[in-house]
Amino acid sequence: MAKTMKINKLISGIFLAAVIEFSIIGGFIYNRANHLPDKTVEIYTVFHKPWKIYQNDIVIPIHAGRALNTKRAMPLLDKMIGDDTGDNISKKNQSYSELTALYWIWKNSKADYVGLMHYQRYLNLHNVLPSPPQCEDIFCALGLSADNVKKIMKDYDVIVTSYDLDMTQYNYYARWHFVENLDLAIDYLHQNYPLEANAADHVLMSKHFIAYNIFITKKEVLNRYAEWIFKVLADLEDKLLYDHDLAYFGCVIPRHPTYQLRAPGYLAERLFNIWLIAHKNELRILEVPIFYVGNAK
Numbered sequence: 352m353a354k355t356m357k358i359n360k361l362i363s364g365i366f367l368a369a370v371i372e373f374s375i376i377g378g379f380i381y382n383r384a385n386h387l388p389d390k391t392v393e394i395y396t397v398f399h400k401p402w403k404i405y406q407n408d409i410v411i412p413i414h415a416g417r418a419l420n421t422k423r424a425m426p427l428l429d430k431m432i433g434d435d436t437g438d439n440i441s442k443k444n445q446s447y448s449e450l451t452a453l454y455w456i457w458k459n460s461k462a463d464y465v466g467l468m469h470y471q472r473y474l475n476l477h478n479v480l481p482s483p484p485q486c487e488d489i490f491c492a493l494g495l496s497a498d499n500v501k502k503i504m505k506d507y508d509v510i511v512t513s514y515d516l517d518m519t520q521y522n523y524y525a526r527w528h529f530v531e532n533l534d535l536a537i538d539y540l541h542q543n544y545p546l547e548a549n550a551a552d553h554v555l556m557s558k559h560f561i562a563y564n565i566f567i568t569k570k571e572v573l574n575r576y577a578e579w580i581f582k583v584l585a586d587l588e589d590k591l592l593y594d595h596d597l598a599y600f601g602c603v604i605p606r607h608p609t610y611q612l613r614a615p616g617y618l619a620e621r622l623f624n625i626w627l628i629a630h631k632n633e634l635r636i637l638e639v640p641i642f643y644v645g646n647a648k
Contacts, residue, residue: 392497394466394567395456397449401426402470403646407490409497412470415452416444445609446588448616449564450580457577464500466510466567474512474567475642479503493642500567507637509627510567513560514641520621521555529592532614533621539587540625544579547622550629554621561624561638564616572634576626583622584615591615 392409400423404412414424417433418441434451435441438458444451449467456465468474476494480502486492503510516523524533537555540548568576591614627636 390461391463392466392500393456393460393462393464394468394495394500395452396468396470396473397452398424398427398431398470399444400424400470403644404430404470405473405489405644407495409500410468410490410495413452413455415449416441418442419444443615446593446612446615447584448613450584450616450619453564453577454581457573457581460570463570464504464567465570465573466500466565468565469563471644471646472512472563472565473642473644474510474565475640476500476503476510479637479639489644503637504567504569507635508569508572509634510637510639511561511627512565512641513562513638516558516560519556519558520560520624523560524555524617524621528617529611529614532587532591532618535590536583536587536618536622539583543586544583544629547625547629551625554624554628561627562620563641564620564623565641566623576623579626580619580622584619587618588615591618 394410395413396405396410397415398404398412399415406412412431414427414431414433416424417428418435418439433441434444434455436459437455440447440451440454447454449469453467456467466474473489473493473495476499477492480494480499490496518526521530521533524530533555537548537551540551566573593612593614627634
């Protein structure tokens with residue numbers, strides 16, 4: 352009887368092992384056959400209002416400022432993830448703009464390569480690929496696939512978009528925003544970050560502008576930048592001007608109840624330029640065109 356029980360246990364063990372092995376192999380075949388998402392690359396497109404939504408296995412829409420529960424954003428709730436889960440600063444979205452999504456990516460994404468784009472602005476990798484794709488799908492046409500991103504990242508550390516202004520970055524900021532805030536940030540850099548302060552003098556006198564807080568990069572690079580930028584903004588945000596009537600320089604943008612509240616977000620665009628130039632000897636930076644996406648349904 353005991354011998355029979357041992358044989359039965361042995362047979363059961365062999366059967367269980369076979370089932371597990373088959374499940375693993377079968378699961379692998381299933382994953383390959385069904386092209387499940389490659390989680391080594393995550394590029395988030397930031398939404399704050401309804402717009403045409405595009406997504407694939409690496410391009411993920413995210414609702415920035417979900418914790419504020421604005422009526423305008425209600426249609427987004429069942430269409431994408433929000434930036435109000437895990438470690439987040441979603442409630443700061445009115446002033447931090449897309450940076451609340453950036454913070455969420457920094458703290459919550461486990462991907463090797465991460466990115467941020469806007470609901471109407473996509474990075475176009477088409478021209479830097481060895482064999483530009485011939486297709487109608489938007490992400491295929493833009494080269495936004497996991498394989499392409501990883502291929503490009505063998506030669507670069509950061510992908511951004513840029514264009515040339517018709518005036519210096521400093522004067523351009525002064526035209527549309529409160530230049531007092533930019534002056535405050537420059538003084539802060541001189542007191543706390545001499546490397547970035549030296550880069551600021553060059554960047555702000557240049558007409559070349561890395562725009563929109565948009566990028567694709569290695570996660571370790573994002574970790575370095577995010578730790579820096581959110582420390583800088585945390586130190587500055589309570590000192591910034593947000594009220595149009597208090598600004599002495601005067602900008603051309605009409606008085607608007609929310610536009611200048613986004614001062615930390617606008618400053619971050621310039622600070623991103625400054626940080627990249629300050630570390631240009633460590634980072635291989637690729638600049639690509641931007642592709643604007645319409646709202647046609």
